[in-house]
Amino acid sequence: MDCIKKNKNGAEIVTGFCAGTLDPSLAQEIGEHIAQCSECRGEVEAQRGVWDVLDAWTPVEVSGDFDARLYARIAAEQSGPAWLRWLQRTFQPATPLLREKMLWWKAGVSLAAAGAALSLALLIGHLPNRTEVIEQKATVAKSLPASEDVDLQQVQQALDDLDILTPASQSPSSKL
């Protein structure tokens, strides 16, 4: 047998040998080979070392009430309305095949939702929002003379002119 390292499936063979999943005849061949080849033996020992170290992580115990909690959830679902059960089946399909079949319409729904969101965003973008209106008002106000800057002399002059033009009995100054 050729060296495992030279074999294109060498890594797979070493992993399978250490996991004990190789065909018995192949496993025997490997065993005989590594007894003679130090390089391949080193490779197998390194993998076996990791394999054994990983055994340190022993399984945890499952809670005693695991089944009871599960059956309670199942019962709660069964007592729910039919439309809810339909929704759960439709949107959480566990069957891989079914999930793959659903991908096309899921993609369609996502696309439609994205389109609707974009349209809404564009629509909102064309409407002046409150901030823009306030800014526009401020700009207009800046372009107009401020009401506090009234020239008193000019007002007095206007009143005098009015006084001259109107008859004495109706003049504003005669009423003051």
Add this chain to the structure above:
Amino acid sequence: MQHSPNSGVNEDMEAVAALERDAQLMLRVREGDETSFALLLEKHRAPVVNFLHRMVQNRAVSEELAQEVFLRVYRSRENYEPTAKFTTWLFRIATHLALNWIRDGKKEKRNESLNEELLDGVERQVADRGPNVEQAMIYRVRLEEVRKAIEALPEKQRAAVLMHKYQGLDYSQISGALSCSESAVKSLLFRAYETLRSRLAHLA
């Protein structure tokens, strides 16, 4: 050659007989047999919880996710078709849920309890084996390093190694669970074991 009317039925019966036992049980669940579901739960409860525990490294979360796995199995019983091995399908659901949980970043929120929980587990395991204090310390360090080394692996490599090493799934089952080709699984496992070899060499 002319087929008898019963030949189709016979072929179906042969196909059903050839199905693995778990798939047969699941088909009975589809017909409303609750006992078959209980049998499936009994057989796969611990492997699923342990796989999820090693994936998310939190006991409470792993049980929560395992409940969701079996709930989804039960929900989909009416649509069940034995297109793949039952274990492949089961671990595909479990992997999907675990990866989603990790990607959602929920891991950080619950990580506080991890060390405490891990140490509790170690104490229990140590107590079961009854070694002295020094051995207990060595065991604790060893377990912590293994846990960290596995946690540091990329998600898919981690899932592949856990299914291969601890659940004994073969390449085709892992490829079904991870939705990738068998050659991709071999590559994932090769890289993962290489990384673990370099990180855990001092413990071997």
